[in-house]
Amino acid sequence: NAGVTQTPKFQVLKTGQSMTLQxxxxxxxxxxxxxxxxxxxxxxLIYYSASxxxxxxxxxxxxxxxxxxxxxxxxxxxxxxxxxxTSVYFCASSERGSGYGYTFGSGTRLTVV
Amino acid sequence: xxKVVQSPLxxxxxxxxxxxxxxxxxxxxxxxxxxxxxxxxxxxxxxMLTSSGIEKKSGRLSSILDKKELFSILNITATQTGDxxxxxxxxxxxxxxxxxxxxxxxxx
Numbered sequence: 001n002a003g004v005t006q007t008p009k010f011q012v013l014k015t016g017q018s019m020t021l022q023x024x025x026x027x028x029x030x031x032x033x034x035x036x037x038x039x040x041x042x043x044x045l046i047y048y049s050a051s052x053x054x055x056x057x058x059x060x061x062x063x064x065x066x067x068x069x070x071x072x073x074x075x076x077x078x079x080x081x082x083x084x085x086t087s088v089y090f091c092a093s094s095e096r097g098s099g100y101g102y103t104f105g106s107g108t109r110l111t112v113v
Numbered sequence: 114x115x116k117v118v119q120s121p122l123x124x125x126x127x128x129x130x131x132x133x134x135x136x137x138x139x140x141x142x143x144x145x146x147x148x149x150x151x152x153x154x155x156x157x158x159x160x161m162l163t164s165s166g167i168e169k170k171s172g173r174l175s176s177i178l179d180k181k182e183l184f185s186i187l188n189i190t191a192t193q194t195g196d197x198x199x200x201x202x203x204x205x206x207x208x209x210x211x212x213x214x215x216x217x218x219x220x221x
Contacts, residue, residue: 035211042201042212042213044211045208045209090156094207100161104157105155
């Protein structure tokens with residue numbers, strides 16, 4: 001009954017470093033998403049993958065890349081981290097028409113110094 | 114530009130009170146409206162409202178959708194300290210736009 005699993009839970013990076021956030025879901029959902037959550041800004045969509053083999057930009061894609069490795073896994077990469085990318089990152093998955101919206105992972109708190 | 118606006122930003126009540134949280138939306142083509150509860154970690158799903166399902170209820174929580182006036186409300190009756198959380202609403206279908214949330218604190 002894992003749902004959506006994100007790793008790592010916490011990370012501190014220095015400006016300019018790179019890292020990949022991992023996300024996997026075991027609900028056989030077609031669609032997966034990466035959001036960031038900042039105080040006063042709500043959840044903002046970075047990238048999404050409507051189905052395996054496709055990815056699209058969301059509202060705030062600059063500075064990020066994604067890979068939909070297979071139906072289960074959707075990773076988010078920061079190539080050169082900046083302090084503005086300090087945030088809490090949530091991965092989510094959904095099945096269109098399910099009536100249940102997203103299932104979220106537990107989040108990654110990223111600090112860029 | 115599509116947007117979702119929630120009010121109030123924050124709210125403090127005492128146990129037993131009834132609260133009403135508001136969510137208004139301005140979107141080109143309405144699809145569905147969702148409510149989530151977020152405590153310390155990930156948001157958890159509460160309700161989905163659509164054109165064919167404009168009222169939902171679960172225990173002390175209920176929600177309605179007014180498609181004419183473009184808003185939804187979330188009601189919580191007989192509040193408990195465990196209701197303290199940020200409540201988020203979102204509009205969309207497979208891709209959602211979120212409001213900034215209402216932070217509810219329930220005092221014992």
